[in-house]
Amino acid sequence: MRTAVITGLGFITSIGNDRAAVLRNLRSQRHGIEPIEFLGNPSLSVRVAGTIKEFSTESPSWRDWRYPARYELTREVLRGLPPHGLYALCAVEQALADARLAAPDLQGGETGLYCASAGSAFLLHHHLAQMRAVRGERGNPLGVISSIAGTLNFNLAAHYKIRGAVGGFAAACASSSHALGCAVDDIRLGRQERMVVVGAEEMNADSVLPFAVMRALSSQSDPGLASRPFDRERDGFVASGGAVCLILEEFEAARARRANIYARILGWGQAADGYSVAMPEPTGAGLATAIRRALKDANLPFSALDYVNAHATSTPTGDRAEAAAILSLCRESGSAPPVSSTKGLTGHPLSMSGVMEAAFCALAMTEGFIPGNAHLTDPDPACEALNLPRTTVERRPKLVLKNSSGFGGSNVCHIFGLS
Amino acid sequence: MRRTPASETPPDTESASALLRHFPADVVAAFDRFRETGEPAAAEIVVFAVIRDHMVDRAAAANAQFARPQVLIDDLGFDSMAISEMVFFFEDLFLVTIANEEILRVRTVGDLCDFVRAKHAARASAR
DSSP: OOOEEEEEEEEEBTTBSSHHHHHHHHHHTOOOEEEEEGGGOTTSSOOEEEOOTTOBOOSSSGGGOBOOTTSOOOHHHHTTOOHHHHHHHHHHHHHHHHTTOOGGGGOSSSEEEEEEOOOOHHHHHHHHHHHHHTTTSOOOTTTTTTTSTTHHHHHHHHHHTOOSOEEEEOBTBTHHHHHHHHHHHHHHTTSOSEEEEEEEEOOSHHHHHHHHTTTOBOOOOOTTTSOOTTBTTOOSBOBBOEEEEEEEEEHHHHHHTTOOOOEEEEEEEEEEOOSOSSSOOTTOHHHHHHHHHHHHHHTOOGGGOSEEEOOOOSOHHHHHHHHHHHHHHHHHHTOOOBEEOTHHHHOBOGGGHHHHHHHHHHHHHHHTOBOOOTTOOSBOTTTTTSBOOSSOBOSOOSEEEEEEEEGGGEEEEEEEEEO | OEEOOSOSSOOSSOOHHHHTTTSOHHHHHHHHHHHHHOOHHHHHHHHHHHHHHHOSOHHHHHHOOOOTTOBTTTTTOOOHHHHHHHHHHHHHHHTOOOOHHHHHHOOBHHHHHHHHHHHHHHHHHHO
């Protein structure tokens, strides 16, 4: 059977803009959350965010953007990008270099591209406001491609001249895990030899504040306390953004070119709650089913797992439902693998969280550590039966489960194995 | 503390000075002069600068010398997206609406200079 492996990683995240920085901060539990004031309004309840450093994309015009000089981006590329498209392009460049591939390697039709983002509410708002101001008489011709959901795959596929399967996924916070799973299937089924998987999101007023009015965000002002998954005092998630890229390849093809293999993707599964448009089903039954399906796909028992990277975003209801799901499998199997959420360090970058945390799992497996639960001091009684390491565990996990959940009750799980 | 602007949404239509904020001072001055007097030479300075700004090949743009017979696509490497973007820029700069059939008639640098002058004159006479 054909197996998909991860051979390249690229990061623009709140905890670092390259693999070395991400690894260092993940391992040392140094978070990327900072105080922030949106819309010049200090009275807003949202006072912290997982910020993206080294980039300045506050303007709707790419001409005003600032980004690290190590990325050489042409006008032709920049003109159609939203801010998170800029992050995505930088992450893809890193991942290609990490995989020792060049852009021409993507152009033969055997490489596909799956992306996940919510689009750019910021640019869409800007372009529509411009158009409305002149009663529809004119508008930016690049307004659509630079702002709607799908902008990542439009731009990246054109830039890299990708001729294989190309598409985008929109399932809120589970989106990039859907993208990853479908990419794995395309490789397993022999449809593609290589897949570029990208998740990216913006972190600005237009992408963050709509979650505040849902009462989903933490109102903490202390960056060190705001994101604390599984803690009794957690009060919502901390928004973040950025981009992460994974390069997947078929195992034999990767081995033939002596690629560095981070991890095998042994299986994946999904199941929805069928319950609420926004709230998780309290017993976590849908997520538990998704975990079982992923394990079945990987032909592994839950007891074989060395680590579970949780979706846990630090919301009261979400973390509790996920804990219930994992605990149901712990009880069935009589095992209790370490469980942690790395969102205590990064905040929650919405649809990119799945690929970001898949990349973290790949780093943990290759570098030999299990991330701890940063900022967890007093576990929620509903979660405390989980094996929740507070600090980094210096042990190499060989089989890892990664959970993702999103609005509408989408649950997606992946199983990674050390190569 | 990071701060985002009081309004992350810019004005619904950008002012000419905002649109020209990345252009050299002599281009901004030429734009003001053209708007006041309709002087053809001033229009040419503005049009050449906008063409240079929208050229896809940035290395070629830096050293480009423009002449009226040059064809935007064949000689200056414009693609249809860059032409659309440039037309939108002119629409916003001169507060005019440009129809598709008008765009299709603009092939050369000279066509563009003449077109901008005609549009500006039409708008001025309509005021």
